[in-house]
Amino acid sequence: MVNQNDELIGEASILGAEWTQWIRAQTEPARASDRPEALDDLVVLDVSSGSFAGPFCSSILAEWGAEVVRIEPPGGDITRQFSPFGMEHQGTGLAYLAEGRNKLHITCRLETAEGRRLFRRLAAKVDIAIESYAPGQMDGWGIGYRQLCRANPRLIYAAISTYGQFGPNAPRSVLKPDYDVADQALSGLVYMTGEPAQDPRRPQPHETPTKSGNWMGWYAGGAWAVFGILAALQHRHRTGEGQLVDVSPPEALMRFTEDAVLYYDKAGTIRKRVGVVDTSVSPYYFVRCKDGHQMIAGFSDVNFTGLTNIMERPELRQDPRFTTFVKRTQNRLALHAEVEQWSQQYTSQEILAKVQDYMQSKRGPGTVATGRVNSPAETFQEGHWWERGSLTKVEDPIYGVLSMQGQPWKATRTPPRMKWACRLVGHDNAYVYMKYLGLSASKLSEYKKRGTI
Amino acid sequence: MRAKGSKGYFKWADRTFDLREVFDKPEALAGIRVIELCTLILGPATTDFLGEFGAEVIKVELPGTGDTMRYVPPDGWFWRNLCFGFAPQNHGKYHVAIDVHHPEGKELFRRLVAKADVMVENVRPGTMDRWELGYRQLSQVNPRLIYLAATGFGQWGPFSVGRASYDLLAQAASGLAGITGFAGRSPMKSGIFVGDYFGALLNCIAIMAALHFRERSGQGQFIEFSQAEGLMRAMDWTWIYHGLTGKERERSGNRDVAISPSDIFRCKDGLVAIAAGRDTEFAGLCKAMGQERLIRDKRFASLKARLVEEHNRALNEIIAIWAASRTVKEVDALGQRHGFAAAAVQNAKDHHGDAHFRARGAVWQYEDSVYGEVVEYGPAPKLSKTPGRIKWLSRPVGFHNGYVFRKLLGLTSSQIQALEEQKVIGRWADRVGAKPPEDWKPGTGQVF
Numbered sequence: 001m002v003n004q005n006d007e008l009i010g011e012a013s014i015l016g017a018e019w020t021q022w023i024r025a026q027t028e029p030a031r032a033s034d035r036p037e038a039l040d041d042l043v044v045l046d047v048s049s050g051s052f053a054g055p056f057c058s059s060i061l062a063e064w065g066a067e068v069v070r071i072e073p074p075g076g077d078i079t080r081q082f083s084p085f086g087m088e089h090q091g092t093g094l095a096y097l098a099e100g101r102n103k104l105h106i107t108c109r110l111e112t113a114e115g116r117r118l119f120r121r122l123a124a125k126v127d128i129a130i131e132s133y134a135p136g137q138m139d140g141w142g143i144g145y146r147q148l149c150r151a152n153p154r155l156i157y158a159a160i161s162t163y164g165q166f167g168p169n170a171p172r173s174v175l176k177p178d179y180d181v182a183d184q185a186l187s188g189l190v191y192m193t194g195e196p197a198q199d200p201r202r203p204q205p206h207e208t209p210t211k212s213g214n215w216m217g218w219y220a221g222g223a224w225a226v227f228g229i230l231a232a233l234q235h236r237h238r239t240g241e242g243q244l245v246d247v248s249p250p251e252a253l254m255r256f257t258e259d260a261v262l263y264y265d266k267a268g269t270i271r272k273r274v275g276v277v278d279t280s281v282s283p284y285y286f287v288r289c290k291d292g293h294q295m296i297a298g299f300s301d302v303n304f305t306g307l308t309n310i311m312e313r314p315e316l317r318q319d320p321r322f323t324t325f326v327k328r329t330q331n332r333l334a335l336h337a338e339v340e341q342w343s344q345q346y347t348s349q350e351i352l353a354k355v356q357d358y359m360q361s362k363r364g365p366g367t368v369a370t371g372r373v374n375s376p377a378e379t380f381q382e383g384h385w386w387e388r389g390s391l392t393k394v395e396d397p398i399y400g401v402l403s404m405q406g407q408p409w410k411a412t413r414t415p416p417r418m419k420w421a422c423r424l425v426g427h428d429n430a431y432v433y434m435k436y437l438g439l440s441a442s443k444l445s446e447y448k449k450r451g452t453i
Numbered sequence: 454m455r456a457k458g459s460k461g462y463f464k465w466a467d468r469t470f471d472l473r474e475v476f477d478k479p480e481a482l483a484g485i486r487v488i489e490l491c492t493l494i495l496g497p498a499t500t501d502f503l504g505e506f507g508a509e510v511i512k513v514e515l516p517g518t519g520d521t522m523r524y525v526p527p528d529g530w531f532w533r534n535l536c537f538g539f540a541p542q543n544h545g546k547y548h549v550a551i552d553v554h555h556p557e558g559k560e561l562f563r564r565l566v567a568k569a570d571v572m573v574e575n576v577r578p579g580t581m582d583r584w585e586l587g588y589r590q591l592s593q594v595n596p597r598l599i600y601l602a603a604t605g606f607g608q609w610g611p612f613s614v615g616r617a618s619y620d621l622l623a624q625a626a627s628g629l630a631g632i633t634g635f636a637g638r639s640p641m642k643s644g645i646f647v648g649d650y651f652g653a654l655l656n657c658i659a660i661m662a663a664l665h666f667r668e669r670s671g672q673g674q675f676i677e678f679s680q681a682e683g684l685m686r687a688m689d690w691t692w693i694y695h696g697l698t699g700k701e702r703e704r705s706g707n708r709d710v711a712i713s714p715s716d717i718f719r720c721k722d723g724l725v726a727i728a729a730g731r732d733t734e735f736a737g738l739c740k741a742m743g744q745e746r747l748i749r750d751k752r753f754a755s756l757k758a759r760l761v762e763e764h765n766r767a768l769n770e771i772i773a774i775w776a777a778s779r780t781v782k783e784v785d786a787l788g789q790r791h792g793f794a795a796a797a798v799q800n801a802k803d804h805h806g807d808a809h810f811r812a813r814g815a816v817w818q819y820e821d822s823v824y825g826e827v828v829e830y831g832p833a834p835k836l837s838k839t840p841g842r843i844k845w846l847s848r849p850v851g852f853h854n855g856y857v858f859r860k861l862l863g864l865t866s867s868q869i870q871a872l873e874e875q876k877v878i879g880r881w882a883d884r885v886g887a888k889p890p891e892d893w894k895p896g897t898g899q900v901f
Contacts, residue, residue: 189644
């Protein structure tokens, strides 16, 4: 495949160093706090429970500057206990520590009439509410979108649930809680990921549809909720009216599954798992190397020329199985074996050096992408991320020094940022209930005595 | 939480979100014009998502062959000259083709951007600047411009120079592949371009946050996003765990080590995901299995106890034995009856025939004016007052040249023809993936 666009995507990089310096100076994360925040005029209530889609959603809003009030039941939300091997750090699970960022934490028992009254008063004053209860639960309590929008027509209300707020399965699934593994299963991602069986009559335990190792369903759900909220905000700018945003994490992730349903619709083919190769591009996969695994890609004609030059196997380009883009895709397993035979002789570092040497010396055409398949600990050790702040050490006043994921964006005018990592359950009750509802300390202690907060 | 739903709620919700009324409702991003100079998926999916919610997206490709993704079909299979690798991230756009290397092409591009709100590109760091089409130049033409640059590793930092990137490299570099798959086996590649699609969504979020700021301040800005960093952002407790303990996060297959039970099990007729983190949910699962004694078993008495690694494994074995004698449908029904998560591992065929997904527009059927009847995945979030929608499928290279250049830049037919002759602008090459279907009648689906 000779494609003009290869110049666009893979241009050999004699880059204006000047640009790099300029843009770095504009977006240096250490200077983020000198700049304004994009969403600092917004107040958000996150009353989600049992799912990380909600906290991820409110984390993003908080990173871009919104004041997020996280509401938990008095004992703390169950998500505080989702932690590897049950490990706690000062009483809180590790997953929650990553998504408590920049938020105020209060408690409110929605099961009581008094708690619901407090919530209703808060919701009357905010811009955005996020919840993940069973569809109809909040409505049944009299604090769903139908009721809240009467007092606050500008309210944007995001509801996150596995099966959504409408459609035939919604009413018949209300007792099923939302979990990432179920979201991923329904989305189609699991079906398309993992090792195929070598011998279909005797599949090994690992030769099975495989979920994404992270909580990808929850992240997709949470991020689409932010999308819906921010889109609704644009509509509110023009009309003054809020709305209901219904997010189903399985559908959120399903939207990422490319052409799967279109391909089935037209070709009748169900896309299945293909292990470490790809259905539509080749070479584009993981191969074994001396000291682990390496990602390598060079699938267009010109880039395949580059790769075969680096491999010192130019004759592969004349091999009838590999002469065209489509043939390389169709014979991807045979080609994978050829590339792996080469890559296994070298370490990850040696392969990277060979590729970079080829591209920088311009000995031949083509761009080859390569890199080590890192374990998390290896990623953790790379300075690039720390320099850029995508990994960052937060000195939290309560939880101490925590290494965690920072922001994946940089912005020249309103950079997103990290302020603190997390708060204890109910830590900000006094501040938030005073600020928004004028509740005094003595009033609050009455609520506390009754178990409302 | 347990509730049957309040009276009339679902009827109200069905009415509120009724798909038949989608086109009678306004669009959230109406009036936002987006210029795209992108190839592959990360950039194009960004503008596609914005377009689904009403933004006007003008996709600028190179004349002739256009976006590389036009030639990356599944299993090498094209349909009606259309590549399915290209279609899912290129709906409802206006396709123009400009050679931005050409001085006059640059000028056309600048004039388009002058009239835009948002510009998205995914070329290598510094390239646009060298072409004099970078943020420094374009913000002079249009200070309100929101300019988003998406890359693998970012605009600056040690990895930003001299390294090409793709979705899969982001999966590898981030550590996501390292935590996906089974212990003792190879790190696993996601079956989808997850870094691209998730990254595209994070791009949209940044763009809309910037739009909100512009609403308040009148100021545009430059935003950059790194695909690898997008995936790292979504890796749960991985980094905190390593920072506190120095330990590696190992692959654990489908079994979650932070929620118990949570795994995928083999039934008689397929696979089912089961999860029950809360004690009440776990008790429900035990009842469903007819093994209430497990509720009182010390190993499983609380989530903390269930998360002890050997308890977690033991519990999963118990569930696996039980599930093996059931059908997926039975387990699914028991989940609703007893209050735990139970869901089938679904594939594209399941989605295609699913009445629920169809009623919600998650699976979206429509008749395209060029290609005919198609079924695709529809807009993900459902907005009650400004729902997303699909208007048309992707289009051949330069398909809307006439309309866009006339409407936005006031070019006459003879000017357009002259620019075509100079190869500043152009249309599709005679090539599968770039050109219209063979039975296309010139003019169909085009505005001009």
